[in-house]
Amino acid sequence: DIQMTQSPSSLSASVGDRVTITCRASRGISNYLAWYQQKPGKAPKLLIYVASTLQSGVPSRFSGSGSGTDFTLTISSLQSEDFAIYYCQQYNNWPPLTFGGGTKVDIK
């Protein structure tokens, strides 16, 4: 199975900051990677798929990049509504679908 490792596991940032989250696959997954945002008590929300394609309705301050084993999610200017947990997920070689452990973004 492909393992997904996110870093950092948590970070503190201020509104307006640029934030970068990393996701690493245990072997190459081409660009078959998605990013999700989850707020407390809610279901995850799809942000990005195919590593860099923004889901409809997602603000353009979110962007994704990478291919192979290393991927990043960037929030160009953090807003108050962006404080949440972010997960990556690979779907190149499934089953199983596998998720990273999550990155919690909270207020500095």
Place this chain on the structure above:
Amino acid sequence: QVQLQESGPGLVKPSETLSLDCSVSGGSIGGSRYYWAWIRQPPGKGLEWIGSMYYGGSTFYNRSLESRLTISADASKNYFSLRLTSVTAADTAVYFCARHSYGDFAYVDSWGQGTLVTVSS
């Protein structure tokens, strides 16, 4: 816009069977090019894929749960179900039903709100 809604008991006793349904509206389980899936999240932890079913086609299960797990569907009523036998406290989690695409692009584009299932006597 498809909507998914989980239903089922919030409390299950150890060694018993966890059963959940997911009602789908705004889209059809049968005849659509989607997989219908279950994903869970233990309290304070990350996401774990449980399994995915393509109506009229393949069903895939997490190998760690496969011996206890059944995912099925009723297209006439447009819902699908999860059945997990011999549960333990380790099965306590929020259970989400979800949809992902058929084929290569198996990212999850729709989620239910989730339902907490606690395994306790």
